Amino acid sequence: MFVNAKEMLQKAAKGKYAVAQININNLEWTRAVLTIAEELKSPVILGVTGGAAKWMGGFKTAADMARAMDASLGVTVPVAIHLDHGTYDQCLACVEAGFTSIMFDGSHFPFDENVAKTTEMIGIAHKNGMTIEAEVGAIGGEEDGVVGSGEVADPAECKAIADLGVDFLAAGIGNIHGVYPENWTGLDFAVLEKIAGLTGGMPLVLHGGTGIPADMIKKAISLGVAKINVNTECQLSFAAATRKYIEDGKDKVGKGFDPRKLLQPGFEAIRQTVREKFELFGSVGKA
Numbered sequence: 001m002f003v004n005a006k007e008m009l010q011k012a013a014k015g016k017y018a019v020a021q022i023n024i025n026n027l028e029w030t031r032a033v034l035t036i037a038e039e040l041k042s043p044v045i046l047g048v049t050g051g052a053a054k055w056m057g058g059f060k061t062a063a064d065m066a067r068a069m070d071a072s073l074g075v076t077v078p079v080a081i082h083l084d085h086g087t088y089d090q091c092l093a094c095v096e097a098g099f100t101s102i103m104f105d106g107s108h109f110p111f112d113e114n115v116a117k118t119t120e121m122i123g124i125a126h127k128n129g130m131t132i133e134a135e136v137g138a139i140g141g142e143e144d145g146v147v148g149s150g151e152v153a154d155p156a157e158c159k160a161i162a163d164l165g166v167d168f169l170a171a172g173i174g175n176i177h178g179v180y181p182e183n184w185t186g187l188d189f190a191v192l193e194k195i196a197g198l199t200g201g202m203p204l205v206l207h208g209g210t211g212i213p214a215d216m217i218k219k220a221i222s223l224g225v226a227k228i229n230v231n232t233e234c235q236l237s238f239a240a241a242t243r244k245y246i247e248d249g250k251d252k253v254g255k256g257f258d259p260r261k262l263l264q265p266g267f268e269a270i271r272q273t274v275r276e277k278f279e280l281f282g283s284v285g286k287a
């Protein structure tokens with residue numbers, strides 16, 4: 001069931017669990033996520049980056065493929081298809097392509113410019129029945145490049161962006177995209193509490209969900225995080241399962257070279273990773 005992400009995230013924020021945004025890369029990825037979401041009766045957000053859309057043949061291909069699959073498989077749980085870290089032009093392309101949700105990432109602009117562009121994009125998204133996520137940039141910039149800690153947002157700026165009317169808000173609390181370094185300093189819960197207090201019930205988004213310890217995830221959810229983005233972890237589990245299949249020489253046995261056999265272990269590995277995320281985030285049975 002294709003929907004925007006408003007209701008599922010408001011319910012999650014109230015119910016103190018988080019909906020997973022699982023980024024998709026191809027048809028197999030999409031089918032893995034949709035089937036496990038349906039099996040576990042969990043709402044889910046399919047994340048699509050500009051790069052992934054390009055790989056799949058464009059935003060419209062990605063949206064139409066996911067929508068058609070959702071219908072063909074008879075998926076009943078709420079599913080949103082969401083642009084991840086969109087530029088201004090990518091947001092407009094996703095409105096055309098039939099996405100149900102967008103993220104406008106103006107975090108790298110000076111704050112006033114982020115406000116102006118986010119405001120414009122909120123109008124466009126809402127006019128088209130879509131939800132919109134915005135992102136607040138890091139405090140200053142002098143800490144850029146320092147290994148061990150991710151970006152941390154200014155709570156007052158978070159409130160200002162939230163008050164523009166975004167549906168959910170991404171704010172750095174020390175989280176990092178990709179694989180976390182050995183010396184990572186962890187999530188900054190004091191800042192998260194301040195942001196949650198100032199934005200009063202706004203579903204907050206935690207990016208970089210791969211490799212954050214379970215206890216930190218649970219604490220973040222208890223403090224107002226209602227959407228957690230997972231991308232790298234599915235890539236790692238897909239790659240590991242595919243590597244094992246090849247290294248075991250299974251592609252050289254019988255018709256083991258058949259792409260439907262070759263991709264099966266990776267497909268199952270994604271399903272297992274997503275299952276673990278739904279369980280950890282508390283979204284099982286919440287559809």
Ligand SMILES: [Zn+2]
Nearest residue numbers: 085207208229
């Ligand atoms: Zn992100």
